[in-house]
Each structure stands twice: as structure tokens, then as C-alpha cells.
Amino acid sequence: MPIGTLDATITTSKNALLEHKLKTGSNQSETEGDLAAQGNPLAVLGDDETLYLDGHGTAPEDLNHVPQAAVRFGDYQPEELAKRLKAKGLPATYRGKIYLNGCNTGTGMAGKSYAYRFQKKLLKLGWSVPVKANRGYSQVQSDTGHTWVNPATVAGAKERATLDKLGSEAQSLQDKGPQYLKRAQKLLDTMPPTSERTALIEELAVKMDDNHKKLLLKSNEVSDQKLRTFLPDKGLKLNLPAPAPKKGGCFLTTACVAYKGLADNCEELTVLRAFRDQYMLTLPDGPALVDDYYRLAPTIVHHIWEDEGYAEVLEGIYQTVRRCVQLIQLGHNAAAMNIYTRKVLDLREKYL
Incomplete structure (x- = not known):
């Protein structure tokens, strides 16, 4: 299991970043050094750099000794940790990934995990960032430095x-x-x-x-x-994409594939974008449908992130996307359009 305290990790990360910037000739202003010296070590983080936090995750267990959601990480509750990062100088413009590398930081039902509560508090404080966490007891491999996880199952x-x-x-x-x-x-x-x-x-x-x-x-x-x-499976790592901010945000398909950890050029997005351009926009009412979707989807996504059951919702959207992609690849464009339209209408009725 990771050893160390969050404050020690923050200090170590700060020193490593400063050393890296000095070696690579990256701009390191006197202001950065002053802020670090004044107890604001996170001020040296670049906007897109990953922040790794190592700490002990404390979680209760059920009667079968299966761990539940961590209640503390590095001696901080989720909301306390978010405030701590703010106090340590996390830049207001920061949009990199935060990895909570401790035991059971990603364990628990959707909306109940430590990582989700931490991310939600960060959003309230003004940071919309992706968060990575461990779904079970974790252990850092001494030979590689990679974190492996014991599944939170019987x-x-x-x-x-x-x-x-x-x-x-x-x-x-x-x-x-x-x-x-x-x-x-x-x-x-x-x-x-x-x-x-x-x-x-x-x-x-x-x-x-x-x-x-x-x-x-x-x-x-x-x-x-x-x-x-302890297994190296990527599936044992919880990856929460950056939630949609209060204004604007991403669309349904983008949100669900990001939740699954897929790239922007994945098969699902590539197929659906081509489907939109080469099929939907050629229909008589196609442009109006697309415009309506672009108008409603960001608000729906925002409400999904506010839902404690967001994980099940996004998983359901992804399964619909996969079914549509398969139909499109088989040439059943109309069927795919009907299924996806019905899904959007269901989400509209639930969240708007």
C-alpha cells in the first residue's frame, strides 16, 4: 500500500516539478518559487500536468471482509482534501488529472465513492478535472512503481x-x-x-x-x-472524466465514452460523427434534429453529473451507443437513429 502523507507527497511533487523545469529550461518564474516557499507548492503545477497523491485509504469492510468506499484518504475526508488542495495553491486554471493513489479511493457504489465526492467538491470550488482512483486495496510494485489493485469483491x-x-x-x-x-x-x-x-x-x-x-x-x-x-488490470482503476461545468459542457456520447476511458478518436465517436454528417444531416428534418440535440445535450450531461447514479446512467448511454454503432455498421441507419433518438427523449424527460 502507498506509504506517506498527502502533504509530503505534495512537497515531493513540487520539488520534482521545479527540478524538471530547471533541467528542461521551462519557464519557472520567481513568482512560482516564492509561492512554493510560502506554502503554496501546487502553484507550480502546469494546467495539464497530472497530480499524483499518495496516501492511506481508510475504508470499512462488510461481513465478508469486502471493502466499501474509503471514508478518509491521507487522514482527509473528500471535502477536506479538496479544500486542502485549494489552500496549497492549486491554480485556478488547473485542468489536469488528479490520481488518488490509495486503498479503496474508487471503491463503492456510484456517487458514494471517495473519488466522486472529492470531484464533486472540487467542482463546487471551481475545478472541473478528471479523477483517477483505485477500486480496492492497492499496492505499489517495487520493481516498476506501478500500482496494482486487489478487487473489492468476495x-x-x-x-x-x-x-x-x-x-x-x-x-x-x-x-x-x-x-x-x-x-x-x-x-x-x-x-x-x-x-x-x-x-x-x-x-x-x-x-x-x-x-x-x-x-x-x-x-x-x-x-x-x-x-x-493484486492485479494490474486497468478495469480496477476508476476513471472519472471531468464533469461538465455549469455552462456549456460536452455531449452525451462524448461523456459516456470518456467515462469508459476511450479516446476522442475511438470507434464509437468516429462512427457516430460520420453517421451524423453522412446520414442524419441529409434527411429532411435532420439538421433540425441535430440542432435540437446540440441545444439540449450539454444541460442533460450537467444534470447527469449531479445524479448520484451517474455511473449507471452513463453505462446505459454507452450500451445504447454500442448498439447503434453495430446497427450502423450493418447498414441499418434508420433503426440506429430511432434507438438513439428514443434514448435522448428518455433522458430529456428525466432531467429537463
Whole structure:
């Protein structure tokens, strides 16, 4: 699990950024240095740079030892953390990604996770930024520095329990080594150099060697179990795209594919843009429908982000998008248009 405090991470990040800017010759004004020295280390962040925050995530567990949403991260509640970043000088123009790299920062039902509450508070303070978090207990891999996650599921909890058991067994074997040495030293200190003492020391040497072999085998078991317990799956990372600001914002399809972590040139957006230009706009009432969509969609997206069940809503839109894309690729343009239009009307009735 990540070790350190948020304040220490902020300071380290600030020093690394300043050092990088000095090495690369990037502009580092005296004002930046002054702000950092005055307790505003985040003032040196570029508008699009990622802010990595490492800390311990504290979360309750259910009866099956499955973790729930973290209640604190680095000793801060979500709303407190947002205010802390503001106090540390987060630039008003900042629009980069914030990674809450701690245990269970992305765990929990939609609208209940630590990351969502943190992002929502940031939005109220004036920052519309994407937030990344971990859906389960996390562990930084010492060889790569990448964060792997133990899934917040019953199966994940069982793997974690097995790892804890093996770890305790390995620790017990490791503790025996010094105990054997201590007993051997006591024999040397208290017994005369006789054949009996030699035999006892040789017996201890055999036990030490046997214990060492067991420890090596157990350590291998622990290593193998770690690979089953903590996984590198990207799906175990929660990626919340930047919510739509109070004015303007993105459209429905863009919002849902961003929620899925897809690029702006992904298949879904590429197909639908071509569908709009080459099919919808050629229909008699097509331009009016497109204009109506552009007028309503940003407001709908804004209300979706205000909905605690936003994740299910965006997932539902994405499934509709995928179905439409498949129909378009099969040449069923009219069917795709009917399905998507009906989805927009449903969202309009719910949110407007």
C-alpha cells in the first residue's frame, strides 16, 4: 500500500516539478518559487500536468471482509482534501488529472465513492478535472512503481486472506532464524567444549538449514499469491472524466465514452460523427434534429453529473451507443437513429 502523507507527497511533487523545469529550461518564474516557499507548492503545477497523491485509504469492510468506499484518504475526508488542495495553491486554471493513489479511493457504489465526492467538491470550488482512483486495496510494485489493485469483491477478499495467512507463516519462519542463533550462542557461552555441546550445535545447525529451506519455499508461495491477489488490470482503476461545468459542457456520447476511458478518436465517436454528417444531416428534418440535440445535450450531461447514479446512467448511454454503432455498421441507419433518438427523449424527460 502507498506509504506517506498527502502533504509530503505534495512537497515531493513540487520539488520534482521545479527540478524538471530547471533541467528542461521551462519557464519557472520567481513568482512560482516564492509561492512554493510560502506554502503554496501546487502553484507550480502546469494546467495539464497530472497530480499524483499518495496516501492511506481508510475504508470499512462488510461481513465478508469486502471493502466499501474509503471514508478518509491521507487522514482527509473528500471535502477536506479538496479544500486542502485549494489552500496549497492549486491554480485556478488547473485542468489536469488528479490520481488518488490509495486503498479503496474508487471503491463503492456510484456517487458514494471517495473519488466522486472529492470531484464533486472540487467542482463546487471551481475545478472541473478528471479523477483517477483505485477500486480496492492497492499496492505499489517495487520493481516498476506501478500500482496494482486487489478487487473489492468476495473473491478478492479471499485471495487477500490467503496472502495474509501465508505472510504470517513466512514471518514465523523468519523469526525462528535468530532464535536458533541465540540458542547456539547460549550453548557456546554456558557449556564447556565437549562432544555433547558439538552435537547440540550441529543439531541446531540442521534445524536452521531446514528452517531456511522452508522459508525460501514459503517466500515463493507469498510471491505467487501476491500475483493472484493484486492485479494490474486497468478495469480496477476508476476513471472519472471531468464533469461538465455549469455552462456549456460536452455531449452525451462524448461523456459516456470518456467515462469508459476511450479516446476522442475511438470507434464509437468516429462512427457516430460520420453517421451524423453522412446520414442524419441529409434527411429532411435532420439538421433540425441535430440542432435540437446540440441545444439540449450539454444541460442533460450537467444534470447527469449531479445524479448520484451517474455511473449507471452513463453505462446505459454507452450500451445504447454500442448498439447503434453495430446497427450502423450493418447498414441499418434508420433503426440506429430511432434507438438513439428514443434514448435522448428518455433522458430529456428525466432531467429537463
